[in-house]
Amino acid sequence: MNPVSMQLVTIIAEHVLREPIAADLRRLGARGYSVGEVEGEGTRGVHAQDWQGRNLRFETVVTREVAGRIMDHLAGTYFHDYAVIAYATTVEVVRSEKFT
Amino acid sequence: MTTTELLRANLLSPIVLSFALGIMARVVRSEFALPKDIYLGISIFLLWALGLQGGIELRHSPLQAIAGPAVVTILLGCLTPVSAYLVLKRIGRFSAADSAAMAAHYGSVSAVTFIAATTFVKSQGMEAEGFMPTLLTLLESPGIAVALAIGAVQTNTGGRPVREVLHEVLTGRTMVLLLGGLMVGFLIGDQNWQVIQPFYDTKGAVFRGLLCLFMLEMGVTAGARLGDLKKVGGFLLGFGMIMPLLHGALGVWLGHIAGLSIGGATVLGTMAASASYIAAPPAVRLTLPQANPTYYLTSALVITFPFNLLVGIPVYFQLARWLGGTP
Numbered sequence: 006m007n008p009v010s011m012q013l014v015t016i017i018a019e020h021v022l023r024e025p026i027a028a029d030l031r032r033l034g035a036r037g038y039s040v041g042e043v044e045g046e047g048t049r050g051v052h053a054q055d056w057q058g059r060n061l062r063f064e065t066v067v068t069r070e071v072a073g074r075i076m077d078h079l080a081g082t083y084f085h086d087y088a089v090i091a092y093a094t095t096v097e098v099v100r101s102e103k104f105t
Numbered sequence: 106m107t108t109t110e111l112l113r114a115n116l117l118s119p120i121v122l123s124f125a126l127g128i129m130a131r132v133v134r135s136e137f138a139l140p141k142d143i144y145l146g147i148s149i150f151l152l153w154a155l156g157l158q159g160g161i162e163l164r165h166s167p168l169q170a171i172a173g174p175a176v177v178t179i180l181l182g183c184l185t186p187v188s189a190y191l192v193l194k195r196i197g198r199f200s201a202a203d204s205a206a207m208a209a210h211y212g213s214v215s216a217v218t219f220i221a222a223t224t225f226v227k228s229q230g231m232e233a234e235g236f237m238p239t240l241l242t243l244l245e246s247p248g249i250a251v252a253l254a255i256g257a258v259q260t261n262t263g264g265r266p267v268r269e270v271l272h273e274v275l276t277g278r279t280m281v282l283l284l285g286g287l288m289v290g291f292l293i294g295d296q297n298w299q300v301i302q303p304f305y306d307t308k309g310a311v312f313r314g315l316l317c318l319f320m321l322e323m324g325v326t327a328g329a330r331l332g333d334l335k336k337v338g339g340f341l342l343g344f345g346m347i348m349p350l351l352h353g354a355l356g357v358w359l360g361h362i363a364g365l366s367i368g369g370a371t372v373l374g375t376m377a378a379s380a381s382y383i384a385a386p387p388a389v390r391l392t393l394p395q396a397n398p399t400y401y402l403t404s405a406l407v408i409t410f411p412f413n414l415l416v417g418i419p420v421y422f423q424l425a426r427w428l429g430g431t432p
Contacts, residue, residue: 019390
């Protein structure tokens with residue numbers, strides 16, 4: 006099995022955005038994602054639910070094209086009003102057909 | 106008992122002192138905090154017990170006794186967000202989004218403040234009507250819906266579809282546990298209730314004990330936000346104390362007119378005076394994202410909640426006694 010280069014998109018977001026972002030990822034072409042709770046601090050300070058739920062970290066492995074779509078969508082929809090950051094890194098995966 | 110004596114008795118109650126200790130722990134930067142999951146678990150227990158017991162009591166309440174109080178409760182749910190919005194927008198000069206966001210919190214109700222009021226009334230040797238938890242569920246949603254509707258119109262952002270917002274408020278933890286508890290309690294009947302009563306009884310040791318633990322963590326949470334008081338300014342500080350008094354007085358008066366007992370009118374007044382901080386924040390955050398969370402969380406949790414706990418509840422009780430003819 007030869008490893009193939011793909012994009013790992015990581016999104017750190019407020020807890021309230023769990024459902025909207027999960028739906029966005031599927032709609033924009035991600036075949037799957039992982040999500041977990043994380044703690045930390047950022048430039049925005051207060052989060053609407055930070056005492057009820059921690060921040061979320063979404064991770065999804067996608068093609069370069071889908072990664073671009075996801076980043077554009079996040080920037081246009083959430084960056085202005087919500088505490089959200091997103092970054093993409095190149096990763097080597099096996100069984101690349103799982104992700105496309 | 107004079108108002109001063111009532112206030113003193115209230116200050117020395119286990120609930121209030123637990124809350125105060127929580128704040129102190131945070132002020133001295135203690136590492137103490139209840140694990141999130143335990144805190145969440147206790148809140149589930151409290152709401153579920155409240156719903157179950159309310160359901161049992163509902164079986165024993167004739168429909169005509171509930172009708173009047175139910176009508177004034179819904180009326181309160183529609184009035185309080187509007188009054189809060191107008192005061193914030195016109196006098197406080199807050200933006201439409203910020204005003205509507207805060208109005209949603211003040212229009213809805215805080216279940217923990219409700220529990221504190223019920224406990225206080227009992228400590229004074231009185232009883233609120235058994236169907237009060239039913240009124241609590243009635244007051245939870247309208248305020249949020251009205252305020253978010255004002256926000257959507259005033260800020261001219263279509264926002265999310267009404268269906269989505271309603272779904273979120275109606276399927277939230279508070280609603281499912283309270284409304285579900287009411288139904289289950291109503292259905293199981295007295296015989297089944299007797300088996301589980303020692304565990305779920307809201308007058309019992311388990312409930313009261315866990316409530317103290319919950320208040321300890323509420324204190325830690327409020328204490329962590331004390332610094333935000335500087336950010337919100339003097340107006341909001343005054344608003345967070347005066348608005349509850351006005352809404353509380355209105356609630357006590359309407360409760361009295363609707364035929365509630367002194368205990369019941371006190372609890373209804375407290376419900377009207379309280380600001381939601383469990384159901385409202387996520388709904389508001391998603392619907393009015395441009396509103397500043399520091400304003401609505403600080404006013405609801407750091408100003409109004411402690412104010413009602415320490416001062417508000419005894420004042421509404423005194424008012425209800427005065428209206429009820431026992432000064």
